Amino acid sequence: MNRYILINFCLILMLFSSCNINGLKKNDGKQGKETKVVSTNHNTPKDTLISFSREELEIENLKIIGDTLNFVTPLKQLFYPFGEFNSLKFFLNANERVNFEIKTYPEDIYRVAFENSYCKFYKNEETGLLDIVYANLNNSAIKLSNGVEVGSNSGKFYDLFFKKRVTLENIRIVKIESLILGVVHYYHIKNDKIVKIIIDSDYQIDKS
Numbered sequence: 001m002n003r004y005i006l007i008n009f010c011l012i013l014m015l016f017s018s019c020n021i022n023g024l025k026k027n028d029g030k031q032g033k034e035t036k037v038v039s040t041n042h043n044t045p046k047d048t049l050i051s052f053s054r055e056e057l058e059i060e061n062l063k064i065i066g067d068t069l070n071f072v073t074p075l076k077q078l079f080y081p082f083g084e085f086n087s088l089k090f091f092l093n094a095n096e097r098v099n100f101e102i103k104t105y106p107e108d109i110y111r112v113a114f115e116n117s118y119c120k121f122y123k124n125e126e127t128g129l130l131d132i133v134y135a136n137l138n139n140s141a142i143k144l145s146n147g148v149e150v151g152s153n154s155g156k157f158y159d160l161f162f163k164k165r166v167t168l169e170n171i172r173i174v175k176i177e178s179l180i181l182g183v184v185h186y187y188h189i190k191n192d193k194i195v196k197i198i199i200d201s202d203y204q205i206d207k208s
Contacts, residue, residue: 052162059161060179067172071161074179079132081185081199083145086128088112088121098141109133109205114141117150122203132183134207135199144197148187152194157187 053059053071062071082091088110092100103111108123110130119142120133135142143149148157157174158166174187182202188195200207 049162049166052164052166054161054163057161058179064171067170068175069168069171069173070175070177072177072179076181077144077146078176078178078183078185079181080129081132081135081144081146082119082142084129086123086130088130091119091121091130095142115139117142119199120205120207122205131201131203132199133201133203133205135197137197137199138195148194148197150194150197154189154192154194157194 049064049069050059050062053062057073057075060072062069064070083094085091088102091112092102098114100112100114103113105111108125110121110123112119112121116138117136119135119137121130122133123129124131137150140149140151146160148160155165155167158168172189174185174189176185176187178184184200186196186198186200188197
């Protein structure tokens, strides 16, 4: 009788040990793949930003230095931020509600101003189009052709360049450089709004 009890006890021990071993094998080295989720409630890292960028913009050299986000793109809209036109009247018609102060200078240079904002253009003899020389925008009177203006929400502005919504709480300036055409855009951001837009070119023309 005692021998029968002992045999049963040994069988139970063997079964229990086998279950433990199998349980260990199922968990050992076979954990599920980790899914990394980027939280948009915090600053989005630079490496994640470049992976989120829209392929058609061909964004390069994305850098975050201090409070400035900087990147380069061949986007043609940088050189024609208000659209492509061969006469100032097209620009004025697109902003017909604005009572501009207009000045014309020799050599086909034009300056249009409204309150504390102004743009300066030069008529390119080769293309026949008005090239941007300089723009200093401090109010929403003048809107860019992509819909961006002073007062635009920074999140929606970032959506133009990134496929996913990103949060960049510490960024105060977005600097966008043209890959080919010698134009740089500066978007100044405060309290999640664009408060100032500067567009500069490599034209050696008075920009005041």
